[in-house]
Amino acid sequence: MAFRCLGLKPALVEGVTAMGYTEPTPVxxxxxxxxxxxxxxxxxxxxxTGKTAAFVLPTLQRISCSNGIKALIVTPxxxxxxxxxxxxxxxxxxxxxxxxxxFGGAPYLQQQRRxxxxxxxxxxxxxxxxxxxxxxxxxxxxxxxxxLDEADRMLDMGFLPDxxxxxxxxxxxxxxxxxSATMTPGVxxxxxxxxxxxxxxxxxxxxxxxxxxxxxxxxxxxLQKSDLLIELLRxxxxxxxxxxxxTKRRADRLCRTLTRSGIGATTIHSDRSQAQRQAALAGFKxxxxxxxxxxxxxxxxxxxxxxxxxINYDIPTxxxxxxxxxxxxxxxxxxxxxxxxxxxxxVTDFRAIETFIGQTLICKDIPGFAYATRYVxxxxxxxxxxxxxxxxxxxxxxxxxxxxxxxx
Ligand code: AMP
Numbered sequence: 215m216a217f218r219c220l221g222l223k224p225a226l227v228e229g230v231t232a233m234g235y236t237e238p239t240p241v242x243x244x245x246x247x248x249x250x251x252x253x254x255x256x257x258x259x260x261x262x263t264g265k266t267a268a269f270v271l272p273t274l275q276r277i278s279c280s281n282g283i284k285a286l287i288v289t290p291x292x293x294x295x296x297x298x299x300x301x302x303x304x305x306x307x308x309x310x311x312x313x314x315x316x317f318g319g320a321p322y323l324q325q326q327r328r329x330x331x332x333x334x335x336x337x338x339x340x341x342x343x344x345x346x347x348x349x350x351x352x353x354x355x356x357x358x359x360x361x362l363d364e365a366d367r368m369l370d371m372g373f374l375p376d377x378x379x380x381x382x383x384x385x386x387x388x389x390x391x392x393x394s395a396t397m398t399p400g401v402x403x404x405x406x407x408x409x410x411x412x413x414x415x416x417x418x419x420x421x422x423x424x425x426x427x428x429x430x431x432x433x434x435x436x437l438q439k440s441d442l443l444i445e446l447l448r449x450x451x452x453x454x455x456x457x458x459x460x461t462k463r464r465a466d467r468l469c470r471t472l473t474r475s476g477i478g479a480t481t482i483h484s485d486r487s488q489a490q491r492q493a494a495l496a497g498f499k500x501x502x503x504x505x506x507x508x509x510x511x512x513x514x515x516x517x518x519x520x521x522x523x524x525i526n527y528d529i530p531t532x533x534x535x536x537x538x539x540x541x542x543x544x545x546x547x548x549x550x551x552x553x554x555x556x557x558x559x560x561v562t563d564f565r566a567i568e569t570f571i572g573q574t575l576i577c578k579d580i581p582g583f584a585y586a587t588r589y590v591x592x593x594x595x596x597x598x599x600x601x602x603x604x605x606x607x608x609x610x611x612x613x614x615x616x617x618x619x620x621x622x
Pocket of ligand 1: 235
């Protein structure tokens with residue numbers, strides 16, 4: 215596929231060609247035709263996919279060259295603003311459009327002069343943009359296309375109030391293009407109210423809407439995590455289970471414990487050879503191992519359909535990792551289940567995850583499990599729900615009951 219087949223005018227095709235782009239990247243191929251039609255777009259794509267040209271090219275085609283800023287690109291950092299400005303300049307090289315970037319940490323007067331000199335496409339970080347609006351150095355009343363880049367990072371950096379203020383200053387009738395590496399209800403809520411029947415575009419791993427995944431939390435004493443897992447594995451609906459641990463050593467240790475309990479388990483992490491990893495994955499895919507114990511880094515690359523449950527044996531320290539992990543389930547089927555074990559030490563990380571996904575998760579207990587009474591996090595704001603095993607399943611767990619009892 216060539217750029218000219220996407221409906222771009224010759225001057226823009228000339229621009230990208232001069233930048234050395236020979237053919238569109240997947241995000242460009244998907245986004246450009248819709249954006250040229252004037253549709254709103256919600257795109258899940260990371261930096262490195264070519265998303266900048268994907269929003270810059272159709273925008274340059276749609277906006278006129280007349281007095282007043284017609285396109286606004288808001289991005290969280292100065293570095294990104296500079297990068298976007300460069301790409302936009304390159305794309306606009308054979309057109310008459312003027313592009314400028316404004317961002318904090320650089321002299322105000324210089325940027326003021328640039329903006330006053332006339333700009334068609336403005337790239338901005340939220341703080342400096344609001345500053346210039348307050349000083350009446352720029353007006354957003356003629357914006358035709360509004361682009362919000364790296365929306366998830368904006369939220370992480372606390373820009374939500376700024377973005378809301380910026381959106382309020384925009385004309386109601388406009389085209390919106392939203393890009394984010396992760397798409398959470400929180401991200402969508404930034405702009406959702408103003409989107410008009412947006413086209414969704416996804417590049418990279420298929421993301422599963424968080425709503426399709428039943429998420430729950432099991433508070434537990436850290437020393438009882440393996441016992442609790444073995445107890446859960448007595449349920450027969452946990453047929454293909456991906457378990458995440460914080461470290462490789464913990465993955466190995468857990469895998470040994472499960473195997474000793476008669477549960478088919480294998481492990482995958484970066485200390486294992488390529489051959490070992492492939493064998494583990496093949497065994498898990500073929501159903502020879504019911505449980506795959508993994509660490510985050512290696513698990514990112516694996517793509518296994520029909521994982522019934524993802525278990526966070528250890529809570530991830532980054533909310534993004536939580537989303538990556540739970541997104542491994544519900545891929546082939548419509549629904550999946552994610553379970554997180556929560557110890558007192560992990561409560562802070564867990565609260566950050568709840569904030570990130572914009573949900574409060576339900577805490578559950580397994581009746582009959584001999585919970586230690588100390589060092590268990592207090593219930594969350596939602597009352598705990600006692601869950602009964604659907605069916606007693608002897609995944610080898612019962613054979614180990616005696617041993618576990620003795621250990622306790
Ligand atoms: P981005 O994801 O927009 O930050 O782009 C990542 C890198 O890919 C940048 O260095 C771009 O210049 C480059 N790039 C974007 N689109 C293309 C393309 N169609 N062909 C080759 N390189 C590209």
